[in-house]
Amino acid sequence: MKAISLRARLTALSVLLLALCCMGLTLALNFSAYDMAGEIEAAVVQPALPGSGGTIPPAPEQVEPIFSTTLSVPSQQARTAFSKTSLLYMLLIIAAGGGLTYVLVGRALKPLKRLSEHMKTCTAGDLSQPLPVPQPRDEIAELTDAFNQMTGKLDQSFAMQRRFAQSAAHELRTPLTVLRTKLEVFQKRTGRSREEYDRLLETVAAQTGRLS
Numbered sequence: 001m002k003a004i005s006l007r008a009r010l011t012a013l014s015v016l017l018l019a020l021c022c023m024g025l026t027l028a029l030n031f032s033a034y035d036m037a038g039e040i041e042a043a044v045v046q047p048a049l050p051g052s053g054g055t056i057p058p059a060p061e062q063v064e065p066i067f068s069t070t071l072s073v074p075s076q077q078a079r080t081a082f083s084k085t086s087l088l089y090m091l092l093i094i095a096a097g098g099g100l101t102y103v104l105v106g107r108a109l110k111p112l113k114r115l116s117e118h119m120k121t122c123t124a125g126d127l128s129q130p131l132p133v134p135q136p137r138d139e140i141a142e143l144t145d146a147f148n149q150m151t152g153k154l155d156q157s158f159a160m161q162r163r164f165a166q167s168a169a170h171e172l173r174t175p176l177t178v179l180r181t182k183l184e185v186f187q188k189r190t191g192r193s194r195e196e197y198d199r200l201l202e203t204v205a206a207q208t209g210r211l212s
Contacts, residue, residue, distance in 0.1 A: 006112075010105045015098040022090045033082050037075050111140045115147060127155035175207035 111134040118131055130148035133141050182203050186196065 007102070007105050007109055011098060011102045014101040014105075015094060018097045018101075019094050022093055026086050026090045029086060030083055034079060037079060040075075109140075111144065115140070115144055119147070122151070124154075124158050127151045127158065172211065175210045179204060179207050 115131060128151075130151065131144050133144050133148070135141070182200060186192065186200050189196070
């Protein structure tokens with residue numbers, strides 16, 4: 001099973017936080033709108049006062065206020081429409097925020113992806129080529145800098161191994177060549193004397209001591 005990428009996890013976390021914030025804000029706006037609609041419905045309704053016909057208008061203290069205790073049909077319809085509209089806007093904001101977060105997280109993680117691809121293709125021959133450190137100096141830049149330092153130390157170690165191998169090969173090749181030459185010359189001679197045997201033994205002893 002393939003693991004979920006860091007980009008997807010960060011996007012999911014951001015969408016979750018955005019959804020919680022949007023739901024809280026939507027609920028608060030709906031409650032506020034319901035309360036405001038209830039206050040408007042419960043407003044005092046003054047009865048109509050006759051303006052002519054010889055009727056004496058009642059005194060202000062004789063006017064009885066009329067309160068609306070039930071919501072009217074238009075008010076209920078307005079509440080329903082407001083709830084649907086706010087829910088739709090909430091979903092649109094969450095979707096847009098999730099998409100924007102996915103794009104921005106992808107751009108922010110691009111240096112990390114480039115570092116990962118370089119690490120996969122890195123060999124002993126290109127350790128001396130450091131990666132460019134991205135700007136600004138964030139955690140990814142610090143990781144890139146640490147990787148460059150590590151590859152630099154590895155390149156120095158490999159260079160020391162190569163120099164040691166070349167030196168060791170030279171030190172091994174020289175006495176072996178001397179021994180092989182002495183033996184070939186000695187084998188071609190006839191009537192070898194005691195002194196020639198002694199010189200050959202001295203050469204073998206000296207060269208084997210050098211090898212040791």
